[in-house]
Amino acid sequence: MFAQHLLTIADSFRTSDIHILPEQKHYDIYFRLNGQMDKQFYLDREEGGRLISYFKFLSNMDVGEKRRPQSGSMTFQLKEKAVDLRFSTISNYQSQESLVIRLLKQKDSNKQEVGAFFRHEWDMLKKLVDSKSGLLLFSGPVDSGKTTTMYHLVKNRLDGEKQQVITVEDPVEIEEVTFLQTQVNETAGISYEHLLKSSLRHHPDVIIVGEIRDEETAKMVMRGALTGHLIVASIHAKNCRGVISRLLELGVSLTLLQQTLIGIAFQNLIPLYCSLCGTNCQTYCSHYPRDQKRAALFEVKTGDSLKRWLMDERVEIPVRSDVQRDFNHLLEKVSMYGYISEKTYQRYLIANQ
Numbered sequence: 001m002f003a004q005h006l007l008t009i010a011d012s013f014r015t016s017d018i019h020i021l022p023e024q025k026h027y028d029i030y031f032r033l034n035g036q037m038d039k040q041f042y043l044d045r046e047e048g049g050r051l052i053s054y055f056k057f058l059s060n061m062d063v064g065e066k067r068r069p070q071s072g073s074m075t076f077q078l079k080e081k082a083v084d085l086r087f088s089t090i091s092n093y094q095s096q097e098s099l100v101i102r103l104l105k106q107k108d109s110n111k112q113e114v115g116a117f118f119r120h121e122w123d124m125l126k127k128l129v130d131s132k133s134g135l136l137l138f139s140g141p142v143d144s145g146k147t148t149t150m151y152h153l154v155k156n157r158l159d160g161e162k163q164q165v166i167t168v169e170d171p172v173e174i175e176e177v178t179f180l181q182t183q184v185n186e187t188a189g190i191s192y193e194h195l196l197k198s199s200l201r202h203h204p205d206v207i208i209v210g211e212i213r214d215e216e217t218a219k220m221v222m223r224g225a226l227t228g229h230l231i232v233a234s235i236h237a238k239n240c241r242g243v244i245s246r247l248l249e250l251g252v253s254l255t256l257l258q259q260t261l262i263g264i265a266f267q268n269l270i271p272l273y274c275s276l277c278g279t280n281c282q283t284y285c286s287h288y289p290r291d292q293k294r295a296a297l298f299e300v301k302t303g304d305s306l307k308r309w310l311m312d313e314r315v316e317i318p319v320r321s322d323v324q325r326d327f328n329h330l331l332e333k334v335s336m337y338g339y340i341s342e343k344t345y346q347r348y349l350i351a352n353q
């Protein structure tokens with residue numbers, strides 16, 4: 001059966017998303033691998049339509065409804081294990097549906113390595129995550145490896161020692177048996193705010209927050225950091241400084257930030273140049289292993305340079321030592337060493353840093 005075959009292959013490739021997209025006369029199926037869309041299958045129009053209907057049926061969507069976007073979820077049994085899937089459909093103006101399938105809990109945290117370009121920033125992060133309390137924030141685009149980094153650092157902090165770690169996420173992406181992992185469920189009325197409130201009552205050593213996206217969550221995170229917990233969270237911003245602006249936007253005061261914030265990191269996963277491929281290393285090339293075709297570039301702000309930002313967020317004059325390790329400068333270095341192509345360098349630069 002094709003659905004079984006498709007999911008088995010996607011699972012073995014550890015892809016995060018399967019895209020079933022209509023073309024004029026057929027469907028193309030892509031896997032998202034290392035951030036790139038990789039074409040895997042071709043189906044004729046009828047087969048593609050049937051596959052989409054099948055998945056819609058399994059995940060309790062309205063099979064007859066083709067115009068309205070829909071979403072659903074289910075657990076699919078493969079030969080050797082079960083995979084959790086989330087589905088979403090959207091149609092173009094000609095009522096041709098496309099379907100995206102997200103594969104959840106693909107990742108086993110023990111197998112997750114963070115390949116960082118620079119040791120210096122990684123060591124800074126390791127030190128920060130050892131703090132007794134405070135707030136450590138991560139930002140970066142979608143699929144920049146923030147969750148992997150947060151999990152890895154917190155696991156590193158435990159180092160076999162028993163500490164309570166609670167995660168609040170939407171959804172849980174990485175399975176980690178030593179953490180208590182909780183998941184937001186809006187339809188059941190379980191919000192980030194609810195989960196955070198109950199997490200704080202457990203007095204854990206560390207709380208990992210999937211994303212600070214509203215005022216209530218921001219407020220709760222601040223309370224947690226003030227009351228002796230280490231909170232490691234991600235927040236949407238286009239660079240380190242943007243994190244502060246975003247928190248101010250969410251109603252957090254500068255004074256509160258001065259009391260809680262111990263570090264900010266901005267990260268992205270950058271595709272590596274491969275001399276065999278003559279470009280970014282491709283899916284089937286064996287030069288770099290499949291899950292190591294990208295490496296993480298971090299900018300980390302902590303200590304005095306962070307303090308300067310928090311004294312007055314309007315101060316725009318950068319100090320020389322800060323500039324040397326800002327994201328764009330490190331990216332330039334990586335490019336000069338030949339780890340990435342010129343095109344990649346241009347593409348990953350942060351605008352108006």
Ligand SMILES: [Zn+2]
Nearest residue numbers: 274277281285
């Ligand atoms: Zn290659």
